[in-house]
Structures are given as structure tokens and as C-alpha cells.
Amino acid sequence: MPRHRTLETIPAFNRPFTFALVVLALGCALLVAGCGKGAGGSGLHVKSPATGEKDVPVKSSYAYAVTKTFTDTSNKITTASAYRTYAANYDLDATNFSMTMDKPLTSDDQVRVEFSLVGDQGTDEKAPPKAGTYSAKADKFMKVETVGIVSRKGGADNKVWLDRGSLAGEVKITSASADEISGDIDVNAGDTSIKGSFTAKILKRK
Secondary structure, X not given: OOOOOXXXXXXXHHHHHHXXXXXXXXXXXXXXHHXXXXXXXXXXXXXXXXXXXXXXXXXXXXXXXXXXXXEOOOOOEEEEEEEEEEEEOOOOOOOOOHHHHOOOOOOOOOOEEEEEEEEEEOOOOOXXXXXXXXXXXXXXXOEEXXXXXXXXXXXXXXXXXXXXXXXXXXXXXXXXXOOEEEEEEEEEEOOEEEXXXXXXXXXXXX
């Protein structure tokens, strides 16, 4: 009856090769596991006087559109869609848009980030979200604005809004559909900053 070859029965000159294969296989397995764990994940890194510097894994994120109106010096009125976006490390209540997502936090470890993405001139709340770069320094359109960090301490919410005049950076929407947007945010103002990635589900009015 043939016997299974164990390490002892493998010729000595083949043993280093066999060991190398085992090490290579283990390395590949660990690499795949690591990549699988990180794939598709969203997370932000925030820094502010209220939160300190910390990582904020995104547990839930939503966006909804409103129409923003502009009136210039000659009283000419233009519009643009503005997608109000929320990203939090807890389960947001999106039942009634901002009315429920703006509910007070319930624990000191909860953090919520908010920002608005203003689209192209002439669009409105019915316009689908658009992929592209939204700059803090843009004049009116394709602009990121109204950026804030909400945290909690001492039983009360602490809302920090990044100063519009000194706001710098951008949001890059890399994927946009009628159902969700995905992208990266990298903005700062003074000693407050937000950087990372997110995927937000688009809320639609009935």
C-alpha cells in the first residue's frame, strides 16, 4: 500500500522549497484577508478643539437635495442643486430627512459630520447628483460649503461649523447615481479639519 509522504520522507533538497511555498501561501492568505477587510470601507479622520484628533468610522451616511437660489447685483436669479450630506459613526435616523438626522447625540463617543455639495448652475433639487470635484474656493457652483462637526460632551451637543471665509480643500465625488454617492473629503479651516471617504445613500421625497 502506498504511503503518504510526510516532511520526513521528502528529500532534504526539497524541504527548503516546500517551506518557502508554505510561507508564500500564508502570506497570500493574510494579504487577501487584509484587503477584503478594508475593501469598500468608509471612514473619516477629524480634528477640532471639541473632538481632538480622532478616527470616525462611518456607520451610516445619507444625502438629500434642496434647491439653492442665488441673486446677483442686477437681481438676476439663478439656482443650483445642493446635496446636504451626513456621515456618522452611529445609526442616523433618516425617517424625516434633517429633522430626524439632526437629533441630539446620545453618547459622548458619537460624532456626526455634515456638509453641502452645490451643483451646476441652473439645476435644482430634482437634478441627480454629479460626480466631480467640489472646491471650497469655488465661487458659487460645484462648491463644498456649510461644513460642520457635531460631537457631545457633558450631556450636550457641541456643533463646530468650519468658517466659510477660511474653508479650504475639496470633496471629490468619484461615483454618483440616483441612489448613492461615494467620494473623498479633505477640507480644513483653522485648527479644524475633516479627511476621509464616505458612501451616502440618497434620500428621496415621496
